[in-house]
Amino acid sequence: xxxxxxxxxxxxxxxxxxxxxxxxxxxxxxxxxxxxxxxxxxxxxxxxxxxxxxxxxxxxxxxxxxxxxxxxxxxxxxxxxxxxxxxxxxxxxxxxxxxxxxxxxxxxxxxxxxxxxxxxxxxxxxxxxxxxxxxxxxxxxxxxxxxxxxxxxxxxxxxxxxxxxxxxxxxxxxxxxxxxxxxxxxxxxxxxxxxxxxxxxxxxxxxxxxxxxxxxxxxxxxxxxxxxxxxxxxxxxxxxxxxxxxxxxxxxxxxxxxxxxxxxxxxxxxxxxxxxxxxxxxxxxxxxxxxxxxxxxxxxxxxxxxxxxxxxxxxxxxxxxxxxxxxxxxxxxxxxxxxxxxxxxxxxxxxxxxxxxxxxxxxxxxxxxxxxxxxxxxxxxxxxxxxxx
Amino acid sequence: xxxxxxxxxxxxxxxxxxxxxxxxxxxxxxxxxxxxxxxxxxxxxxxxxxxxxxxxxxxxxxxxxxxxxxxxxxxxxxxxxxxxxxxxxxxxxxxxxxxxxxxxxxxxxxxxxxxxxxxxxxxxxxx
Numbered sequence: 001x002x003x004x005x006x007x008x009x010x011x012x013x014x015x016x017x018x019x020x021x022x023x024x025x026x027x028x029x030x031x032x033x034x035x036x037x038x039x040x041x042x043x044x045x046x047x048x049x050x051x052x053x054x055x056x057x058x059x060x061x062x063x064x065x066x067x068x069x070x071x072x073x074x075x076x077x078x079x080x081x082x083x084x085x086x087x088x089x090x091x092x093x094x095x096x097x098x099x100x101x102x103x104x105x106x107x108x109x110x111x112x113x114x115x116x117x118x119x120x121x122x123x124x125x126x127x128x129x130x131x132x133x134x135x136x137x138x139x140x141x142x143x144x145x146x147x148x149x150x151x152x153x154x155x156x157x158x159x160x161x162x163x164x165x166x167x168x169x170x171x172x173x174x175x176x177x178x179x180x181x182x183x184x185x186x187x188x189x190x191x192x193x194x195x196x197x198x199x200x201x202x203x204x205x206x207x208x209x210x211x212x213x214x215x216x217x218x219x220x221x222x223x224x225x226x227x228x229x230x231x232x233x234x235x236x237x238x239x240x241x242x243x244x245x246x247x248x249x250x251x252x253x254x255x256x257x258x259x260x261x262x263x264x265x266x267x268x269x270x271x272x273x274x275x276x277x278x279x280x281x282x283x284x285x286x287x288x289x290x291x292x293x294x295x296x297x298x299x300x301x302x303x304x305x306x307x308x309x310x311x312x313x314x315x316x317x318x319x320x321x322x323x324x325x326x327x328x329x330x331x332x333x334x335x336x337x338x339x340x341x342x343x344x345x346x347x348x349x350x351x352x353x354x355x356x357x358x359x360x361x362x363x364x365x366x367x368x369x370x371x372x373x374x375x376x377x378x379x380x381x382x383x384x385x386x387x388x389x
Numbered sequence: 390x391x392x393x394x395x396x397x398x399x400x401x402x403x404x405x406x407x408x409x410x411x412x413x414x415x416x417x418x419x420x421x422x423x424x425x426x427x428x429x430x431x432x433x434x435x436x437x438x439x440x441x442x443x444x445x446x447x448x449x450x451x452x453x454x455x456x457x458x459x460x461x462x463x464x465x466x467x468x469x470x471x472x473x474x475x476x477x478x479x480x481x482x483x484x485x486x487x488x489x490x491x492x493x494x495x496x497x498x499x500x501x502x503x504x505x506x507x508x509x510x511x512x513x514x515x516x
Contacts, residue, residue, distance in 0.1 A: 092391070305446065307423055307424075307447050307448055310451075313391075313396075313399060313448075319398065326448070343418070344394065346421040347421070380403070383402065383444055383452065384445070385425050385444040385445065385446055386420070
């Protein structure tokens with residue numbers, strides 16, 4: 001499609017190599033992987049090859065620790081509800097944060113409402129980072145799970161995953177992390193980081209939509225959330241989405257081969273865009289940390305005095321895609337729960353825009369964006385009763 | 390998501406800005422909810438809205454409804470202007486998404502606020 005795409009944290013284009021790898025699994029190798037015949041076994045082998053690639057991408061020691069799911073949301077639900085149901089006799093306390101993706105937040109709220117779980121929600125500082133001391137103080141005798149995202153999808157804050165893993169392991173508590181935003185973007189290592197469960201999603205790293213995975217460390221029991229034919233080591237029933245899994249495997253392979261280069265490239269583009277916005281547009285505020293604690297492709301800026309949806313609409317008229325934490329674009333009444341948790345007042349949260357960079361973006365794209373952005377912001381400010389410029 | 394008419398008013402808003410000789414000003418909303426609409430009216434001695442301007446902080450619907458309200462009431466008597474409802478504004482714009490009907494269709498309230506202030510002032514002067 002024509003235009004400038006700065007919404008890679010929402011979803012990414014599928015790389016041509018991935019589409020090519022998937023193609024024959026629709027038309028030629030369409031067997032059911034549970035079938036004994038050659039058609040089925042061809043598909044089953046392809047799934048195992050993908051499983052190995054994904055295990056390698058996150059540093060898992062055994063491919064069988066990867067459970068394919070229908071996406072990141074399902075992986076989060078399987079991890080959180082699966083552990084909670086398996087551990088309910090040990091304890092009914094979970095620790096998470098206020099800035100999780102709704103897949104995690106709502107899964108935790110489900111447990112509070114329906115299974116009498118107690119959930120502690122850790123706060124974050126103004127950069128969107130958790131405090132390890134607060135985590136330690138939240139630990140209880142009956143804590144069975146810590147679930148904290150590896151990096152935040154809105155403001156790009158990378159959490160101290162390794163330190164969290166150490167705290168969890170030392171206290172014999174399972175540690176789940178929603179790593180949908182980090183896998184394929186920065187180095188992820190479940191062994192070094194002492195992660196017990198990890199959710200990932202293919203379409204965030206140039207794979208297809210509708211497929212994801214849960215890493216489940218060997219020996220940990222979860223209660224499956226889908227009853228049926230006992231696929232995926234009895235942990236996720238339902239005929240495997242073979243072409244999508246193959247695509248996810250190919251995307252993982254490509255990510256593995258390019259990780260360092262990709263990380264360096266998008267960190268540089270990110271810093272360039274932040275620098276240019278801060279230099280060329282007055283009254284802006286960067287949301288989230290700077291430097292190594294920020295996801296490579298993430299830029300999240302509040303433009304004071306104006307509202308996010310109107311900025312998005314103006315950008316969209318020029319065929320430029322971004323996203324906003326404003327409530328007005330989401331259909332809810334409150335703006336981004338992440339920005340509010342970081343202590344941003346409502347009017348600043350309403351005016352936030354996320355530009356997320358990825359595959360296909362170049363310095364030239366930033367030049368093109370910056371040709372129009374200052375004028376759009378000024379035009380909207382001139383219309384705003386909050387602005388006396 | 391938005392009708393063509395909404396996008397037209399958002400892209401080319403009518404009557405944006407302030408009126409230096411406004412004799413009625415109305416404001417509605419607050420930064421928390423994400424929409425603030427401020428209307429400036431020049432009402433003549435025959436209670437006719439001679440001129441009107443707006444400034445709006447808010448989403449596409451908030452801007453478009455503000456713009457439409459100014460267009461619909463300009464040149465009208467204030468009694469008639471007061472009959473303008475949210476639904477009529479939405480209708481004139483070719484409809485609004487359901488989620489925007491409540492939070493972003495506030496311009497009629499700003500108008501009522503302005504006219505109420507104007508009448509109070511006028512009565513005060515009479516007495």
